[in-house]
Amino acid sequence: MNEQLNLLSDKQMADFITNGYVVLQNELPEALHRSVMRQIDFVMQEEGNPGNNILPRVPDIGKFFETPVVKGALTSVLGPDYYMHPHRHMHYNQPGNQMPGGGQWHKDGYWSSMRSHRPWWVMMFYYTQDITEEMGPTAIMPGSQYSEKLPGRETILPTGKAGTIALVHFDLWHKASLNTSNLDRYMLKFQFVRLREPVSPSWNHSDPVPDFPADRPDGHLVLWQDTWNWYLGNRSGAGSELAEQPELVAELREREMAALDAQLSDGDAAVRAIAADRLGLIGEAAAGSAAKLSALVQDAPAEDAGLNAAYALGRMGTTGMQALLELLKHGSKLASQRAAYGLQAAGAAAVPDLALALGQAEENSRALAAFALGMNGAGASSAVPALIAALEDQSEWVRRNAVEALGMIGEPAELTVPALVRMLKEAVRREAAEDTGSAGGSDLYVANQAYITNKIAYTAALSLLRIGKLGDPELVLSGLQAGLGSKDRYARAYAFEALTALRTERAIDVLIHYYRTARWCSDTHKASTF
Structure with a gap:
């Protein structure tokens, strides 16, 4: 792996932990970037922004993420079995737009029920053309990923030739900047997910002592060291x-x-x-x-x-x-x-x-206890029975955190996997009969997650993507097959991906059946319907 991939160095990893970003350069033929730009331009002008479907609409984009630079960086920060999240977006910044992307500093809407300081999720901002400050690249605020409030620190505008990539911690504050050039600016935002906690360094590691800045007034040395130790598998x-x-x-x-x-x-x-x-x-x-x-x-x-x-x-x-x-x-x-x-x-x-x-009276305490147990990963295996009991909690927020924690802890799989299959099946069954919004408990922390229409099914499917392979294949298959029928687009995507990891003959049959109606033809569009 080390010889084939451009893994990050210890210094780059320390920079990523402290500043929340690393700028990379993808070395690909100019002709490929130009071809993708032409295809994107056609789609944007003739059909509008395809949202999550930008990749099947322009399949050549996938080549950007198969290079040693990109795979090496993602392996370094997420481990070798990372997952490309089904949400992605084409960000289009036109000259003269005084409020590009809404014009506000923000963190992207998160996909778990709490933001994690440890990097389970990252984003890539990919520039398909030569990018200058005048063209309005996405501004990022170094070190802001741990701040709930906008900290108002220095900002960085990544620039470079086509193939410039900003790899960022998911919670880094960022915003589109003004495009004062005469060119349209395109940026592909893709998200990636860690599936398992680290057990050893997955980057080019040689120095056990990280090079963290000791004199920053906004420093978090203990937090940074905690993240470094976690990355080492400690x-x-x-x-x-x-x-x-x-x-x-x-x-x-x-x-x-x-x-x-x-x-x-x-x-x-x-x-x-x-x-x-x-x-x-x-x-x-x-x-x-x-x-x-x-x-x-x-x-x-x-x-x-x-x-x-x-x-x-x-x-x-x-x-x-x-x-x-x-x-x-x-x-x-x-x-x-x-x-x-x-x-x-x-x-x-x-x-x-x-x-x-997990048995506290306050919903907030129970939900946060489940979150912290999940963040402890395999070290919290003794808490699995208590987390399974929490799946009956009246609060959806607590139940959801318990579902996610079971997927992060993993073992004993004979307990965790059946519990997750049951939660996925039950959540999908309820969709037909009731509103899948927050039911039972306030779930205040995730009130803005309207894009996740079935939070329990979504989280159970993701947890089975993480650990489904550890369980009985037929049992897991029954849950994932139910997940393919969810109204939540991301629950369906996770279930599909988990089936590809299962790889049994029956799982492949289910995938083929699903593929027949889900197949996307990139040549079919408004100007060419058949």
């Missing part, structure tokens, strides 16, 4: 990067810890954020600051400080973990969400308490 969770350097810990305790603790009360939010981050790096030895860090997690306006405090508590052993659990159960919606991220970072030690939290 599930140990809480701890200190200084654990094997006791002399340095002692020195820090003597010289810095009291000062850092005092800075947690500083009037400057940036000072509080840096202090929380530094204490998190020290780890359990700094647990005496847990009460102040807990207060910072609840400080709504200070987003960097609150996030750093949550991740710091996740590295402070039992004291930090108990503080996070209290916030998860009794904090505000924002504080409990931050606590869930911190409990994700705490690793396997948090799993028993998170499983118990």
Whole structure:
């Protein structure tokens, strides 16, 4: 694999974790890019934007994503068995449009019930023509992927020759910029999904110590280190990067810890954020600051400080973990969400308490506990029975998070897979009889996901795409066949893809039957109907 693909380096991976993007250059014949441009131009001018169907309408686009550069980058950030998501879009920026793409900074609507700091989803912004700043490329805000609010930092306008690609963390803030040239600007946005948690580095890895910037005022060193460790397949969770350097810990305790603790009360939010981050790096030895860090997690306006405090508590052993659990159960919606991220970072030690939290009175606490268990992956296998029980929760949000968590945890497959098949079948059956919007519980966090019309079927089909191969083939086939009949376009797409992974003779028969009516002819369009 390493010889055939242009895998990212340690530095590029560290840049991706901190800044949320990497700019790549696809080396393809100019004639291919020109041909695709002509085809896209015809479609846009004569038929309008085909939305998700841009790839079957212009099949040559698929060649862009089969190169060593693209496959190597996607393998590096998502693992070797990543999946091209069925949502894709052709972004068209014309000269003179004062509000391209709506003109606002935004994060794309997400596809899970919560945004994940760990990169389970990425996007590629692909430019099919030479792109200059005057042509209005999509502006990106480095490091903004961890911010719920627009942070207002510096912006980058990726430019280059045809085949320039911005590979971005799914939650990076971005927007179309003004096209002041006399040329139409095209950009293909494609999305990709990680199917399994990392077990080892999938990039060109040689240095175990990441090169993270230590002096950024908006830094998240503990969060970044958590993501790096996750990428390495390290599930140990809480701890200190200084654990094997006791002399340095002692020195820090003597010289810095009291000062850092005092800075947690500083009037400057940036000072509080840096202090929380530094204490998190020290780890359990700094647990005496847990009460102040807990207060910072609840400080709504200070987003960097609150996030750093949550991740710091996740590295402070039992004291930090108990503080996070209290916030998860009794904090505000924002504080409990931050606590869930911190409990994700705490690793396997948090799993028993998170499983118990699935029985909390508050819907928010139960849903976030399921989310954090899923983010712990295989390390949360002991919580599978509790998650299966949560599939009967009155809240769709809780049920959905439990369905996703089972797909991320995987084993024991004799429990997880039948539960997912049952949820998929039941969700599809309900479609014919009732509205598939949020039923039972507020599901406030996903109220804007109108593009997912059956959230349970959608999530169950995705989870079976992840782990269906581990279960009984006939049982899984029965669920996926039901998924092909869902009214949700993405549930159908996931079910189709999962059948291709199943590869049994019966699965192939079902695929062929489905293909006969789903087949797309790229030569058939408004000007040539037969």
